């Protein structure tokens with residue numbers, strides 16, 4: 001297949017109470033882990049790449065990173081019979097435009113730090129461009145924190161206000177809306193609860209499909225409940241990197257003489273594939289490719 005806009009699957013997930021998994025990748029092997037898992041599970045899936053991953057892939061040049069990943073994404077999609085989207089995660093305005101031009105089928109504009117009205121006006125403009133060529137557009141209201149290993153103040157999290165979410169969705173025409181319900185990016189244990197009453201209040205005001213960021217830190221019980229309540233794109237990143245890196249660490253710990261990168265990257269890829277499969281099953285997306 002070619003890369004797909006998987007928005008129709010997200011809408012179906014919303015109606016049927018499951019979620020499309022969106023899996024972050026930083027390396028070729030991490031892309032392949034998602035592709036292999038999606039094919040085995042016969043599931044729609046989203047490969048997503050963050051601003052920092054692009055900078056890494058492009059060796060400091062994020063546009064170069066976008067070009068690399070756009071090419072890899074096209075080949076990845078051609079290798080399977082399930083619908084795969086290539087998504088820009090947390091992009092700036094110029095990254096969103098570049099990604100659209102390079103063939104990404106889904107983009108997220110991160111208006112973090114902008115005034116509410118400015119976030120609306122930029123998102124609306126980007127939506128018009130994305131929709132003119134059939135690209136799915138995501139944006140965020142409130143903020144899921146990105147502490148990057150530093151401390152953060154839980155009480156200061158900018159949780160999504162239902163009224164603002166409704167106003168934002170209406171004014172921008174965005175396809176999917178990321179909401180802040182208490183999750184945090186980059187947490188290594190599943191200890192955070194979601195504000196499910198807030199999710200309920202948002203869902204009563206907003207028909208736009210909702211997105212959970214930071215799922216690696218959220219208890220599975222709350223993710224499951226959130227999915228039945230309308231979270232229909234769930235982002236998974238840290239859990240994948242944990243599986244990938246732990247498998248590599250095992251190989252290197254066992255054999256101090258290993259030199260060939262394939263000897264440790266293949267187990268990393270395989271371990272991540274198993275986690276992606278498990279998450280696809282957990283989110284109820286197995287068998288939903290058609």
Ligand SMILES: [Zn+2]
Pocket residue numbers: 089090144185213214235
């Ligand atoms: Zn995120």
